Amino acid sequence: MTAPDDPLRGSEAVFPATEFRGRIARLQRRMEPLGAEALMLTGPENIFWACGRQTAGYFAFQALIVPLTGDPTLLVRRLELTGARTATWLRDIRIWEDGEDPAQALGAVIADLGIRRLAVERDGWFVSMALADRLARALEGVKILDGSGLAEALRVVKSPAELTAIRHAGRYAQAAMRAAIDACRVGTSENDVAAAMVGAAISAGSEAMAMEPLVSSGPRSGIPHATWRRRILQEGDGVFLELAASHDRYHAALMRSVWLGPPPNEARDMMATALRALDAALAAMRPGAPCSAPHEAAQAVVDAAGHAQAFRKRIGYSIGTAFAPDWGEGGILSLFTGVGRELEPGMVFHLPMTLRRYGAFTVGASETVIVTETGVEPLSDLPRDMALR
Incomplete structure (x- = not known):
């Protein structure tokens, strides 16, 4: 988790924090009709658009949890933590360890955040069928809603x-x-x-x-x-x-x-x-x-x-x-x-x-x-x- 006074926070962000706050706010407004408590993004383009997170290591599972109100939570591989701190303005960054199933790590994050109704994007390129099965098991008891296309619709018109x-x-x-x-x-x-x-x-x-x-x-x-x-x-x-x-x-x-x-x-x-x-x-x-x-x-x-x-x-x-x-x-x-x-x-x-x-x-x-x-x-x-x- 990133400390509020972290000197690395946002030091290599591509845009000011206000740009990303505006994007998150617009995304949250689009979430409202779904009845979800949060939206989970897994595609690297959508995660980058929403918070600035970029790395050559995006092949490893990552997820951005955008609540209906409040600030997002990012889950990344431990090796990617420093890069996530420098590239984003996020205060809440969680990690999963090598040797750990990231699906289980995600399930623990969702439980810790108290989310019971989660919208997910279903057409992400970087979630295999096997991983999707493990994610479904890790999120058992959480109502899964279709949040596909919410970020993409906002990405079409550029700031x-x-x-x-x-x-x-x-x-x-x-x-x-x-x-x-x-x-x-x-x-x-x-x-x-x-x-x-x-x-x-x-x-x-x-x-x-x-x-x-x-x-x-x-x-x-x-x-x-x-x-x-x-x-x-x-x-x-x-x-x-x-x-x-x-x-x-x-x-x-x-x-x-x-x-x-x-x-x-x-x-x-x-x-x-x-x-x-x-x-x-x-x-x-x-x-x-x-x-x-x-x-x-x-x-x-x-x-x-x-x-x-x-x-x-x-x-x-x-x-x-x-x-x-x-x-x-x-x-x-x-x-x-x-x-x-x-x-x-x-x-x-x-x-x-x-x-x-x-x-x-x-x-x-x-x-x-x-x-x-x-x-x-x-x-x-x-x-x-x-x-x-």
Whole structure:
């Protein structure tokens, strides 16, 4: 447990205590209709958003207990205690020991807090089925309610402090992309390009990224989510580049295309279509428009050009705070057909507009944008057209 006068408390927190107090208060208001006495968060993104807790050791079980009134309680592995004290403003931090079942430790914390009605998020990535079974046994006698999606709904619209962090991340991503494009030369390896990209991002200010950058060339560039594997770049290759840089765990992503030598007519046509589609999607983004509108605008351009089979995905997804294995918040909100949620100022999205001939090449460009009162604010001014080397 953290002492009130702990000199480490909040010493490395990414935001002032007032930012997190406001988030907890909003979360508590959303809890009221559930009839729960507390909400348990286990996802690293939600825990970070609510209290600032971050570590490379988030693979070990952790839980944030947010009561309906009052201050939260955090449960972490003993090794993580110091980091939890420095990263958060919390006063009540409990621990579980190596060799101890964290489910039993959690049960003891819930009992000590006197909680009889507990809402839990059911879709956390880091609670296995086996652990979920043990948690259910440890919480026997506690009424379990569904608290899924409460934190995610609040994370979608970013605060001014969050937007500042994302703008920093956008600058890091642009520096990285410039370096990666410059590194694309015949005879250079994919590893060299990736090293230039990551090195530039880190030198510009980026912290750890929630997913590895994507660097692929030649036929490999036509495989979704392929990344560097020592291949030597050759004349006539297309090169696919994408990454998300981070600032205080907030991410901004960027994607560009490169061709070594003259691109074939098919690639030129698909690239031109992708750029028109991205422009159409961005033009469709304004407060009050549904999240489906940008996708449908892009899809119309792609369909009219005859490339529907090369575009079989959503146009974009929410992006913000992230931990591996994903740099996006695509599980929270997508820009896709059928998504009726209205766009609001302060939402942030990554729009990767790609067209792909599978197993041959991928072309396109992306932007991370902030929804404003009148439209969108792109976080990069890097030219979007295919770079020819």
